[in-house]
Amino acid sequence: MELPKGKIWRSFFMSNNVTTVSSPWSAFSGPNLGYVMEQYDLFLQSPEEVEPELVLLFQQFGAPVVVEGEVAVANSTAAPAGDYKKVLAAVRLADAIRTQGHLAADIYPLKNRELQTAQIEESAFNLSAADLAEIPAAIFFKDVPANVKNGKDAIDYLKSVYTDKVAFEYNHIAATEERDWIQAQIETGSFKQALSSDEKKALLDRLTRVENFEKFIHKTFVGQKRFSGEGLDTQIVLFDEILKTAEANNVEKVRIGMAHRGRLNVLTHILNKPYDMMFSDFAHVSNELFLPEDGRLEITKGWTGDVKYHMGASYNRESGMNVKLAYNPSHLEVGNPVVLGSTRAAQDDTSKPGQAIFNRTKGLGILVHGDAAFPGQGIVTEVLNFAKTEGFTTGGTIHIIANNMIGFTTEQQDSRSSVYSSDPAKGYEVPVIHVNADSPEAVSLVGRFAASYRQKFGKDIIVDLIGYRRHGHNETDDPTVTNPETYKLVAKHETVRALYGAQLVAEGVVSADDVATLDTAIYAEMQASYDHVKEMAAKDEHKHLEMPEELKVEFPQIDTAVGAERLEKINEELLVFEEKFEPQKKLGKILEKRREAFASAKIDWGHAETLAYATIIQDGTPVRFTGQDAQRGTFSQRHLVLHDKNNGNVFTPLHHISGANASFTVHNSPLTEAGVVGFEYGYNLENGHVLSVWEAQFGDFANMAQVMFDNFISGARAKWGQKSGLVILLPHGYEGQGPEHSSSRMERYLQMSAENNWFVANCSNAGNYYHLLRRQAALLGTEGVRPLVVVSPKYLLRHPLAAANAEQLANGSFQEVIEQPGLGSKPEAVERIVLGTGKVMIDIADRIKDGEGFDHLHIIRVEQLYPFPKEQVAGIIAKYPNVKEVVWVQEEPKNQGTWNYALETLYELSEGKKLRYVGRPAMSSTSEGDADSHKAAQAAVVEEAVAEPVKVK
Numbered sequence: 001m002e003l004p005k006g007k008i009w010r011s012f013f014m015s016n017n018v019t020t021v022s023s024p025w026s027a028f029s030g031p032n033l034g035y036v037m038e039q040y041d042l043f044l045q046s047p048e049e050v051e052p053e054l055v056l057l058f059q060q061f062g063a064p065v066v067v068e069g070e071v072a073v074a075n076s077t078a079a080p081a082g083d084y085k086k087v088l089a090a091v092r093l094a095d096a097i098r099t100q101g102h103l104a105a106d107i108y109p110l111k112n113r114e115l116q117t118a119q120i121e122e123s124a125f126n127l128s129a130a131d132l133a134e135i136p137a138a139i140f141f142k143d144v145p146a147n148v149k150n151g152k153d154a155i156d157y158l159k160s161v162y163t164d165k166v167a168f169e170y171n172h173i174a175a176t177e178e179r180d181w182i183q184a185q186i187e188t189g190s191f192k193q194a195l196s197s198d199e200k201k202a203l204l205d206r207l208t209r210v211e212n213f214e215k216f217i218h219k220t221f222v223g224q225k226r227f228s229g230e231g232l233d234t235q236i237v238l239f240d241e242i243l244k245t246a247e248a249n250n251v252e253k254v255r256i257g258m259a260h261r262g263r264l265n266v267l268t269h270i271l272n273k274p275y276d277m278m279f280s281d282f283a284h285v286s287n288e289l290f291l292p293e294d295g296r297l298e299i300t301k302g303w304t305g306d307v308k309y310h311m312g313a314s315y316n317r318e319s320g321m322n323v324k325l326a327y328n329p330s331h332l333e334v335g336n337p338v339v340l341g342s343t344r345a346a347q348d349d350t351s352k353p354g355q356a357i358f359n360r361t362k363g364l365g366i367l368v369h370g371d372a373a374f375p376g377q378g379i380v381t382e383v384l385n386f387a388k389t390e391g392f393t394t395g396g397t398i399h400i401i402a403n404n405m406i407g408f409t410t411e412q413q414d415s416r417s418s419v420y421s422s423d424p425a426k427g428y429e430v431p432v433i434h435v436n437a438d439s440p441e442a443v444s445l446v447g448r449f450a451a452s453y454r455q456k457f458g459k460d461i462i463v464d465l466i467g468y469r470r471h472g473h474n475e476t477d478d479p480t481v482t483n484p485e486t487y488k489l490v491a492k493h494e495t496v497r498a499l500y501g502a503q504l505v506a507e508g509v510v511s512a513d514d515v516a517t518l519d520t521a522i523y524a525e526m527q528a529s530y531d532h533v534k535e536m537a538a539k540d541e542h543k544h545l546e547m548p549e550e551l552k553v554e555f556p557q558i559d560t561a562v563g564a565e566r567l568e569k570i571n572e573e574l575l576v577f578e579e580k581f582e583p584q585k586k587l588g589k590i591l592e593k594r595r596e597a598f599a600s601a602k603i604d605w606g607h608a609e610t611l612a613y614a615t616i617i618q619d620g621t622p623v624r625f626t627g628q629d630a631q632r633g634t635f636s637q638r639h640l641v642l643h644d645k646n647n648g649n650v651f652t653p654l655h656h657i658s659g660a661n662a663s664f665t666v667h668n669s670p671l672t673e674a675g676v677v678g679f680e681y682g683y684n685l686e687n688g689h690v691l692s693v694w695e696a697q698f699g700d701f702a703n704m705a706q707v708m709f710d711n712f713i714s715g716a717r718a719k720w721g722q723k724s725g726l727v728i729l730l731p732h733g734y735e736g737q738g739p740e741h742s743s744s745r746m747e748r749y750l751q752m753s754a755e756n757n758w759f760v761a762n763c764s765n766a767g768n769y770y771h772l773l774r775r776q777a778a779l780l781g782t783e784g785v786r787p788l789v790v791v792s793p794k795y796l797l798r799h800p801l802a803a804a805n806a807e808q809l810a811n812g813s814f815q816e817v818i819e820q821p822g823l824g825s826k827p828e829a830v831e832r833i834v835l836g837t838g839k840v841m842i843d844i845a846d847r848i849k850d851g852e853g854f855d856h857l858h859i860i861r862v863e864q865l866y867p868f869p870k871e872q873v874a875g876i877i878a879k880y881p882n883v884k885e886v887v888w889v890q891e892e893p894k895n896q897g898t899w900n901y902a903l904e905t906l907y908e909l910s911e912g913k914k915l916r917y918v919g920r921p922a923m924s925s926t927s928e929g930d931a932d933s934h935k936a937a938q939a940a941v942v943e944e945a946v947a948e949p950v951k952v953k
Contacts, residue, residue, distance in 0.1 A: 025064045032084035036064050053088040056095060059176075060142060087135055089125040090151055094140045094158055096120050098183070099171045101162030102434060103419075107466050109231075109438040109496075110405075110489045120159065145189065158187070165439040166191050166446060169422075169432040178457055182431060191445050197509050203237065203440050204504060204515070207497040208522050210236050210265055213275070216526045217264075221282040223476055227309050229262025230470035232402050233496050234443040235368070238465060239270045241447025242366065242398060247319050249455045251364050253346040254323045255686075257339030258368030259332035260309045261402060261469075263325075271313040271325055272297060275529035276536075281308045283530075285537045300327075300721035303545040311720070326682075327720040329711035333369065333377040337675045338712060340365050340383060341682025343394040350622035350690055353660035355652070360395020360458055364451075368400045371421040371464075372407025382675030384428045387460050391626060391667025392679055396454035399425070399462045403437075404469035409482040422464045430460045437467030438496050468493070547718070550783035551756050554867035555816060560774035562615050564810040570614045571598045574653045577642070584645045591639065601805030605797040606637035608766035608804050612773040613640075613664060614657050616691055621777045622662040626669045626680055627695035627729070634697050634731065637797045640666045673704035677728070681712055684726045688785065691777045692726050699730035699744020699791065700926070706748070713787050714752040725785040727776055732762070732791045733839040734891040734927055736934035743892055743926035746865070749789045750901035753866040760866040762791035762838040764818065767804030768863055771814040791865075793839055801842050816869035819876060820844075820859035822851030829855040830880040831949050834918075835873065835906070836889040837862045837898060840941065844889070847942050856948050865898055868905050877909060886910040889945040891938065893923035918945045 028036050036054065043050045043058050050058075096119055103116040118124060122132065135151030137144045140158070148157050162168065170182045185191075195203070210233045217226050229235060239256075246254055258266060267273045277290035291297065298314040312327040326342065328335035346363035348356040367383070374380055386392035401422055407415045418424070422432045431453065435446045443465065450461050468490055472479040480487045494502075501515035575595055577583070583591065594607050603611070613623050628634075631641035642651045654664040669676045677694055684692040696702045702709070716722040730744035749760050759776075763769040772790070779785045796802040820841075824830060834844070834857065841861045848854050860876055862869065877883060888906055890897040899917055906915055919941055920927075928934045 025061070028064065028084060028087070033064060035084060040064055051088060053091040053095070056091055057139070083134075086127065086131050087139060089127050090132060090135050090155070091139065093120070093122065093125045093127060093155060096124075097155070097158045097162050098168075101159065102167030102169055104163045105167035105434065106163065106165055107167050107434045107436045108405075109436055109466070110468050110486070110493060112405075112486065112489055117163075120163070122155070141187065143184075143188070145187065161186055161189070161191065164191075165436040165442040167434040169420075169426070169434075172426045173429045173431060175429075178431075178459075181456070182453070185449060190449065191442065193445060195441055195444070200441070200504055200507075200509050203444065204497070204500055204510065205518060205522075206237060206240065206269070207233055207440060207500055208518050210269060211495055211497040212519065212523045212526060213265055213268055216523060216530070217279075217282065218475060220279075220530060224282055225307075225309070225474045225476065226264055227260035227262070227474055228471055229265045229402075230495070231404055231468040231490070232262055232437050232465060233265075234437045234440050234467070235262055235400070235402060235465060236265060236269050237440050237443045238400060238447045238463065239266065239366075241444050242451045243270070243317075243321075243323065245448050245451035245455070246364050247317065247321050249361070249451070251361065252321060253343075253363045254321065254366060255339050255343040255346065255363065256323065256325045256366045256368070257328065257335045258325070258400075259328075259370050259373070259402070260330075261370070261404070262368075263309050266325060267311070267313055271315045271323060273299075273313055275526050276532045279526075279530045280533045280536075283533050283537065285533055285540045286542070289536050289540060290533070301545060302716075302718040302721045303547050304715075304718045305545070306719045327716070327722060331707055331711055333373045333379050334674065334678060334707050334711060336367050336369075336379060336383045337386075337678030338682035338685070339367060340386060340392070340394050340397060341679035341684075342686040343397075343682075344392065344679070345683040345686035345690070347394065348663075348665075348687070350624075350663040350665075350687065352663060353617070353657070354655045354663060356622065356624065356663040356665045358393075358395075360393070361455075363394065364454070365394050365397040366400065367397055368402050370407065371401050371403040371405065372410060372415045374399075374401050374421045375416040375418060375424050376407070379674055379678075381424055382670070382672045384425060384430065384460065385670055385672070386675065386679070387428060387430075389670060391665075391669065392676070395458040397460045398450050398454055399430075399460060401462065401464045403464055403466045405466070406469055406483065406486070408473050409479070411483070420464060422462045425460070425462050428460065430462055432462040432464060434464040434466055437465050438499055440496065440500050470495075547755055548783045551717070551786065553784055554756060555864075555869070556775065556779060556784055558775050558778045558813075560771045560778065560813050561811050562774075562809065564806060566618075567611060567615070567806060567810055568598065570611060570618075570657060571595065573657055574610060574614065576656070577653075578651055578656075581642070581644050581649065581651050582646055583642050583651075587639060587642070591642075597803075598806055601803065601807075602800065603766055603804040603806070603809065604637070605766045605769065605793065605802065606633060606639065608770040608809065609638065609773065610640065610654070611809060612770045614654055614660075616774065616777045617654065617660045617662045617664050618657065619777070620661040621780060622687075622690045623664045623666075623693070624680070624683060624690050625664075625666040625693040625695070626676060628669055628671060628697045628701075630695055631666050631668050634695075635794055635797055673701050674708060677702070677705035677708040678712070681708060681724060681726050684724050685722055688723055688725065689781050691773075691780060693729065694726070695729035695792070696731060696744070698741050699732040699746075700740050700742075702728070702730055703745065709749065709752065714749075714757055717757060717786070718755060723783075723785050724787050725776060725780045727773070727788045727790065729790050729792045731794050733794045733796065734934065734938060735795050736928070736931035736938075738929045739926045743896065744791055745896070745926070746791050746898065747892075747896050747901060750866060750898060753901075756786065756867060758787040758789055758866070759864060760789045760791070761864045763793075763863050764796065764838060764841050764861050765802055765804060765863075767808035767812055768815055768818065770804060770809055771812055775814050791838060796839055796842055799842055801845050814863075816862075816864040817872050817876070818861040818863055820848075820851075820861065823848070823854060824858040824880070825851075826855050827880050828882055830858045831856045831882055832858070832885045832887060833877055833880065833883050834859045834887045834889055834945050835862055836945070837865060838891075840889060840891045840938075840945075843938065843942050844945055847946055854946060857946060862898075862902075865901070868902060870905055870909065874909055883913055885914045885916055885949050887916045887918050887945060889918040889941065891919065891941065893920045893926065895922040896926060914949075 132151035137148045137154045140154040214228050214230050277287045280287045296316040312325040314324040326339045343363045343365035350356045453461050504510045680692050680694045732744035734742045776788045
């Protein structure tokens with residue numbers, strides 16, 4: 001910068017007389033100040049050409065401050081070596097402490113990790129203590145902390161807050177407001193706050209209870225697994241502070257998901273499951289004998305049950321805030337999306353027409369991860385990706401990494417490729433706080449900070465609680481076999497209760513006798529609880545739990561009819577757009593045809609589905625529909641959300657139906673199956689009155705969510721007593737699109753079918769699908785509710801033989817079986833009964849037309865595969881006395897599809913008649929990949945199915 005001639009400039013700080021500590025420019029004078037001013041002009045135009053340290057100063061403090069005075073600054077295009085280089089070096093040092101101080105922080109209780117201090121030493125920047133002492137403290141802070149007088153004090157202070165028991169990573173966050181807020185919290189001493197004597201005593205009491213709970217079980221129930229949380233005892237302290245802060249912010253519901261380790265302690269000390277109730281689980285005495293009478297603790301049970309460290313609970317705190325720990329299987333991280341779905345349901349108001357109203361302040365999700373699992377399991381990243389998406393955000397999740405520095409027996413070098421297990425979160429601009437689990441007061445402050453950050457910014461945050469694992473993977477496992485060096489350290493390491501007790505004794509807060517007395521008293525309290533369990537054991541009737549009677553009903557009879565006038569009005573309202581809204585031309589014509597279709601018995605699949613949702617929300621049941629292309633439909637069949645061709649504005653016709661009494665929400669989801677299916681399942685668990693629907697883009701995509709079906713949806717009612725009415729749509733059908741776009745692997749769902757755990761349906765008619773959805777909606781909130789798996793079509797979406805008419809929608813009901821029209825009018829002539837399901841039955845219907853020439857044949861479409869409508873099929877077969885063959889026809893290979901599932905039932909139904917399979921042979925792939933080969937194979941299946949039985953001479 002060339003200064004104007006004759007202009008007299010002088011810095012505020014030409015001398016050593018510092019007038020205010022709020023300005024950093026006191027460090028510059030003379031030519032150095034001229035250089036800085038020149039660089040500021042350049043910064044305004046091309047910041048990438050300015051030294052990074054100066055950029056930091058300009059961003060933080062703005063323009064260099066000068067006033068008119070007696071001494072002129074010489075024109076200069078470059079500053080000579082001197083003070084300014086020292087200042088910039090000091091700025092670099094401060095920045096290094098802020099960004100890399102975590103690598104030198106005291107965050108490892110066993111002190112078995114080498115700390116990296118070289119990058120934050122003064123010598124690394126060619127600075128001395130004397131150099132730093134000459135630099136004003138204001139150059140390092142917007143608001144200089146008390147007792148910090150100069151640059152040396154400032155650097156020492158920064159080291160004290162960035163390399164202590166708490167370490168911070170936040171430089172990867174793009175938003176300046178967030179970074180500034182976090183930095184201010186750190187540098188104003190929030191993490192150095194001293195607790196009061198009463199708070200410290202309460203903390204000691206809490207730690208004593210946590211430790212003694214584990215010790216008591218270890219000694220009393222020798223050899224029983226509990227997955228102890230010892231080494232991470234302060235996890236309870238962390239929960240305490242998060243929940244207190246959430247409570248203060250009027251959060252109504254907290255949903256927690258966590259793995260086995262430490263879970264029993266969380267159930268006991270966070271969910272307030274009484275000691276005797278917990279000990280009864282180990283003693284094989286019914287825990288219901290010890291359920292508190294105040295009704296604040298709730299548990300659910302299935303009839304098969306599960307191990308104690310999979311169980312959850314719900315607890316209402318005195319404030320009214322509800323805290324729920326989710327039930328989960330051994331595939332621990334897969335519970336994450338389930339918990340977040342539950343959290344989102346707690347935040348959504350679905351009672352009003354239009355889209356559900358989201359309020360993030362109503363609910364909070366907390367997820368506890370294992371340190372090996374966080375970087376190792378892809379579902380973790382799927383969940384992190386939900387954070388800012390419209391349909392799946394929960395307004396910030398608090399992630400706790402229960403970091404015991406080992407995965408089963410696997411050390412860090414084999415567990416991950418990153419410095420910290422938390423590193424995957426940085427890509428989503430999530431701040432990370434590492435804290436030493438042996439520092440209870442620091443953990444307490446971190447809990448408050450995490451909850452406050454989430455409340456303020458509505459974003460995820462990671463708390464990496466670093467401790468160790470006192471025992472092996474479980475209490476019968478000997479860790480010295482695989483990790484001898486680590487466990488030499490563990491054996492010598494005092495517990496956090498003992499360490500903190502000694503600290504409080506040294507501080508004069510309590511005496512050593514106080515610590516010992518507290519320890520003895522709490523252990524005695526637990527012994528008394530166990531004595532109570534032993535006394536009550538004689539009263540335990542050992543009742544065997546059974547599935548509810550309502551769930552034993554295989555075919556619920558529900559009236560799903562809707563008046564014709566009501567349907568006609570809905571149909572018209574769906575075709576009215578808001579003023580000036582203009583849909584894409586082709587789409588406009590497709591939608592307009594729905595008016596004609598309603599009158600001409602050509603209501604296609606998407607049309608019938610939309611009418612079903614309209615009636616359901618009018619009946620007061622909310623609908624939530626998600627999937628990768630749910631709004632339009634993968635096959636351009638649905639069109640629930642319309643886009644204005646001129647400006648892209650969206651319009652949802654179902655938001656404008658008169659008489660609607662509940663919300664209708666449809667979201668296109670992120671490109672994930674496991675995460676979204678888990679989320680929707682959790683949403684439905686939390687709000688069982690919502691018709692939750694997930695659609696796979698193609699049916700086989702659900703393969704990626706198989707863990708959700710295996711571990712949650714198929715068996716949660718039997719294991720945990722959790723009710724769900726989730727609807728799963730799986731596009732399926734053989735159209736020559738290759739192996740991955742043909743089969744939804746329906747055999748997998750049929751294999752898991754038992755105890756009326758769900759419905760599996762494969763409809764061949766749009767009207768039947770309409771009534772199936774209405775039946776499912778009517779079951780919500782009842783004891784008889786269960787999930788619904790629909791093998792939904794592709795080719796049939798617009799097929800005229802799969803279309804419905806208004807009469808069927810208005811006065812029909814769901815049909816578990818459908819007899820082929822035009823056949824069976826001459827019972828004596830029928831020699832072959834063909835059963836099958838789905839698209840192939842329409843292919844056959846297309847082949848036989850009106851049935852002329854097929855008197856030998858009768859066809860039964862099985863619309864509901866599970867429960868299998870055995871009695872209905874048997875009744876139909878009985879009407880034809882001369883049947884020689886019962887044939888099962890399917891498109892899928894013989895080892896797939898329905899054949900093996902239905903085989904035993906088909907043998908019973910055939911009653912000595914010949915039972916035949918018609919379909920593709922057994923295959924390792926699901927279908928042919930070539931379109932011509934597909935056509936030939938499909939034609940052969942159809943022809944063989946309708947052929948006359950071979951006459952036996």
